Amino acid sequence: MEDCLFCKIVAGDIPSKKVYEDELCYAFYDIDPQAPTHFLVIPKQHIQSVVAIDSSNSAIVAHCFEVIAKIAVDMKMDSFRVVSNIGEQAGQSVFHLHFHVLSGRDMTWPPG
Numbered sequence: 492m493e494d495c496l497f498c499k500i501v502a503g504d505i506p507s508k509k510v511y512e513d514e515l516c517y518a519f520y521d522i523d524p525q526a527p528t529h530f531l532v533i534p535k536q537h538i539q540s541v542v543a544i545d546s547s548n549s550a551i552v553a554h555c556f557e558v559i560a561k562i563a564v565d566m567k568m569d570s571f572r573v574v575s576n577i578g579e580q581a582g583q584s585v586f587h588l589h590f591h592v593l594s595g596r597d598m599t600w601p602p603g
């Protein structure tokens with residue numbers, strides 16, 4: 492999608508630090524990490540947010556979670572948090588579906 496930061500990252504037009512890639516998903520380190528390990532897992536296909544998940548794209552989203560599980564094993568992360576912000580009040584700043592994966596520090600609950 493034109494004018495989408497994460498579509499440009501998927502296309503390689505904006506540089507990123509890759510964690511993992513396959514035909515459906517891309518994972519890369521967050522530019523402003525909120526934990527010692529903080530990366531984002533995104534579908535290559537443009538999906539605006541969790542609200543835009545439906546039967547036409549849910550298999551891709553499921554695959555993103557398989558990728559999160561695989562990376563967690565590969566990185567030996569035994570405790571981590573997966574977050575997706577939906578809408579501006581929740582803190583979404585990029586409107587291309589992404590799952591934050593945060594690890595390596597104590598996490599507060601409820602989140603701020």
Ligand code: AMP
Binds near residue numbers: 520521523585
């Ligand atoms: P959210 O605010 O939940 O929409 O998350 C968007 C995330 O994208 C933020 O944590 C940003 O730090 C991150 N971000 C923005 N631009 C880049 C970039 N060029 N490379 C990597 N991460 C980015």
Ligand code: ZN
Binds near residue numbers: 492537586
């Ligand atoms: Zn996009």
